[in-house]
Amino acid sequence: MSSTTILSKQLFPFLILISLRLYQSFMLAIRVQIGFLKSIYYIDSTKLAICHNTRPSSNRVFNKISKIGKSSYGWFLGFKLHLIINKMCYR
Known part of the structure; x- marks a missing residue:
C-alpha cells in the first residue's frame, strides 16, 4: 500500500x-x-419510465433494479436520470 x-x-x-x-x-x-x-452549474433530472402506471406488476424488464418514483408529472416505474453540467458543457 x-x-x-x-x-x-x-x-x-x-x-x-x-x-x-x-x-x-x-x-x-x-x-x-x-x-x-x-463556474455556474445547471442541475436537472428526468424520468426514464419502463412501463405505464396501470400495470407495473406485469413488468419483467429491469424488474429487480427499477423503482417506483415521483416526478412533477406524477408517479412512474423506472429510473430517474440526474444531470449536472456547467456552461462549458463539462459534466
Whole structure:
C-alpha cells in the first residue's frame, strides 16, 4: 500500500464506510467550497419510465433494479436520470 492510502485510512477511517455515491457527492461539495469549480452549474433530472402506471406488476424488464418514483408529472416505474453540467458543457 502506498503511504497516502495508509495516511488517508488513519486520518479518515469513516470514508471506508461511506458508499461510493455519497463519497463522490462529498468530494464535489468539498471542491466547490475550496473554489476549484468556479463556474455556474445547471442541475436537472428526468424520468426514464419502463412501463405505464396501470400495470407495473406485469413488468419483467429491469424488474429487480427499477423503482417506483415521483416526478412533477406524477408517479412512474423506472429510473430517474440526474444531470449536472456547467456552461462549458463539462459534466
